[in-house]
Amino acid sequence: MSNPYDAPSEASKSDIVEQPRVSTWEQMKTTEDWWAIWCAGLILIVAFVAVWISVPANFFTAIDQGESVSISSPLKSWLAKPGKWTQNPVDAFYVAGDKDKGATTTYRGVLGAFVIIGVLFTVAMTIRKKNAIGFIKAFPVIFLLATVAYVLAGQSVIKAYNLEYALWALLVGLVISNTIGTPHQWRPAIMTEFFIKTGLVLLGAEVLMSRLMALGIPGIGVAWVVTPIVLISTFVFGQKVLKIPSKSLNMVISADMSVCGVSAAIATAASCKAKKEELSLAIGLSLSFTVVMMIVLPLAIKAMGLPDDVGGAWLGGTIDATGAVAVAGATLGEEALEVAATVKMIQNILIGVTAFCVAAYWVAYVEKNSDAAKPGIGEIWYRFPKFVLGFIGASILFSILHANLAGGNLMIEAMIGGSTKTLRGWFFCLAFVCIGLETNFKQLLPYFRGGKPMILYVCGQSLNLLLTLIMAYLMFGVLFAESGQ
Amino acid sequence: MSHRRVRLMAVILVMLVIWGVVLPRLATTRTVRERTQWLEHHQIDPAAMYYTELPLMDRILADE
Numbered sequence: 001m002s003n004p005y006d007a008p009s010e011a012s013k014s015d016i017v018e019q020p021r022v023s024t025w026e027q028m029k030t031t032e033d034w035w036a037i038w039c040a041g042l043i044l045i046v047a048f049v050a051v052w053i054s055v056p057a058n059f060f061t062a063i064d065q066g067e068s069v070s071i072s073s074p075l076k077s078w079l080a081k082p083g084k085w086t087q088n089p090v091d092a093f094y095v096a097g098d099k100d101k102g103a104t105t106t107y108r109g110v111l112g113a114f115v116i117i118g119v120l121f122t123v124a125m126t127i128r129k130k131n132a133i134g135f136i137k138a139f140p141v142i143f144l145l146a147t148v149a150y151v152l153a154g155q156s157v158i159k160a161y162n163l164e165y166a167l168w169a170l171l172v173g174l175v176i177s178n179t180i181g182t183p184h185q186w187r188p189a190i191m192t193e194f195f196i197k198t199g200l201v202l203l204g205a206e207v208l209m210s211r212l213m214a215l216g217i218p219g220i221g222v223a224w225v226v227t228p229i230v231l232i233s234t235f236v237f238g239q240k241v242l243k244i245p246s247k248s249l250n251m252v253i254s255a256d257m258s259v260c261g262v263s264a265a266i267a268t269a270a271s272c273k274a275k276k277e278e279l280s281l282a283i284g285l286s287l288s289f290t291v292v293m294m295i296v297l298p299l300a301i302k303a304m305g306l307p308d309d310v311g312g313a314w315l316g317g318t319i320d321a322t323g324a325v326a327v328a329g330a331t332l333g334e335e336a337l338e339v340a341a342t343v344k345m346i347q348n349i350l351i352g353v354t355a356f357c358v359a360a361y362w363v364a365y366v367e368k369n370s371d372a373a374k375p376g377i378g379e380i381w382y383r384f385p386k387f388v389l390g391f392i393g394a395s396i397l398f399s400i401l402h403a404n405l406a407g408g409n410l411m412i413e414a415m416i417g418g419s420t421k422t423l424r425g426w427f428f429c430l431a432f433v434c435i436g437l438e439t440n441f442k443q444l445l446p447y448f449r450g451g452k453p454m455i456l457y458v459c460g461q462s463l464n465l466l467l468t469l470i471m472a473y474l475m476f477g478v479l480f481a482e483s484g485q
Numbered sequence: 486m487s488h489r490r491v492r493l494m495a496v497i498l499v500m501l502v503i504w505g506v507v508l509p510r511l512a513t514t515r516t517v518r519e520r521t522q523w524l525e526h527h528q529i530d531p532a533a534m535y536y537t538e539l540p541l542m543d544r545i546l547a548d549e
Contacts, residue, residue: 087509152500153532157508160520162531175500179493206537214546263534323533326541330527337527338545345536413543421537428534 032194035124037390040201047419051411063407073418080109086156113426114143134188142189145172146429162324166432173436182437192434197387199427202420204394207352210403214342218475222317223346226467230258234460242452248274252282257460261286261320267351271359276435285457286320294324298331312336313472316343352395359388
């Protein structure tokens with residue numbers, strides 16, 4: 001993503017062309033994109049090896065014999081985020097046990113995440129010849145703010161109404177930047193893009209292609225046919241009809257509305273180098289409409305008398321946030337819940353393809369000068385955001401291991417659940433705190449003029465609702481009515 | 486104390502009242518308690534950002 005203080009996009013485009021060329025080898029040693037891959041790659045290797053060496057001696061024999069086996073990551077107790085609380089925020093870190101249940105401890109895992117991210121990034125900053133000392137001094141403060149955001153998000157009422165930590169992390173940063181101003185000493189640890197890109201490469205390991213056929217062709221029809229049509233149509237509508245000046249804002253809103261909310265917004269924003277406030281705006285829009293749709297859509301489905309599987313597929317294909325899809329599905333019943341959650345999971349996997357295609361489209365068509373010829377392969381490679389390769393590479397590698405390695409599915413799931421998912425959450429939370437710290441409310445105001453982002457979202461979501469309903473009915477209600485699951 | 490610090494303290498105070506008093510009280514209401522229990526029963530984390538954060542996916546995928 002670009003800096004919020006950048007000049008308008010046209011100026012930055014020409015800057016990109018005029019920058020002195022650096023060889024790929026040199027980029028690998030210094031640039032943020034490559035270091036995001038190295039840092040996340042190291043985490044993934046350590047996390048996988050930790051699970052691999054800790055499996056019980058009879059694990060592979062038990063798998064061969066088709067026995068049920070349960071494994072977990074040995075890193076799990078050392079990596080955590082603050083938990084859920086209702087009355088006392090201390091419960092987010094420690095809840096005393098009783099005779100029925102042991103104590104719940106997260107403070108050790110929070111400290112573990114702090115140490116791992118702090119050490120990893122300090123080493124990266126040192127090797128990249130950046131201000132590592134400044135980072136060491138400022139990082140504890142930024143991490144503390146991210147912890148506060150997680151605690152705010154963990155309150156049970158907040159949690160129950162789909163208000164994700166991204167919102168509270170932004171709020172925490174915004175409160176500081178818009179009151180006392182962000183202290184200069186914190187700047188070395190405000191590394192929004194580095195945190196986001198590292199988190200995205202870790203997310204790649206969760207994009208498991210083997211999940212694609214979980215619902216067969218009906219699931220693919222709803223999640224992978226309608227979604228790209230809506231994404232592209234909304235982007236074109238924003239450019240040709242609404243004439244939204246910022247293509248990146250247009251793309252981020254189109255992606256978060258059509259794919260899967262905040263996670264898609266993060267991935268797309270990084271791929272098309274959107275400004276930080278554009279990402280904030282897109283996420284704000286998405287979360288606001290998600291809360292409304294989570295309540296209204298199940299009522300509409302009941303009023304229309306749609307079958308549960310058709311209704312579930314409609315919910316899964318249209319509501320942005322994964323958690324909200326599950327809530328809406330559960331209000332209709334168990335079958336709708338399962339179909340909705342699975343369709344959303346299949347749509348989640350589209351993030352990787354979306355990020356890659358958006359990055360390729362941006363370097364090939366959007367970033368080139370209007371009077372220049374189409375850039376060649378070398379130029380596209382040079383400008384391509386390399387972290388996307390790490391994201392896709394992690395997805396392919398772990399999809400292969402998940403599908404082909406004996407017990408691979410159990411090991412990958414233990415790795416994700418026990419370590420990488422938690423660290424990915426911390427990276428995103430840190431990134432949103434940094435975005436808040438770098439954003440002034442005045443910078444957000446121009447984006448609201450004319451209400452174009454809102455109109456774009458409403459029009460795109462209307463198209464999404466219509467096309468998804470048609471496809472869900474066609475797939476689950478007509479063509480595969482008997483074998484929908 | 487400067488205006489900026491006063492503004493920060495005011496916002497922190499508002500947040501402390503909301504998260505320290507209002508939300509904990511709301512959580513004790515019957516509606517919210519029932520909703521929380523219902524979510525726990527269905528193994529739903531409404532704030533899940535990605536499918537790997539949904540506890541119920543383990544059950545759904547295991548059934549397939």
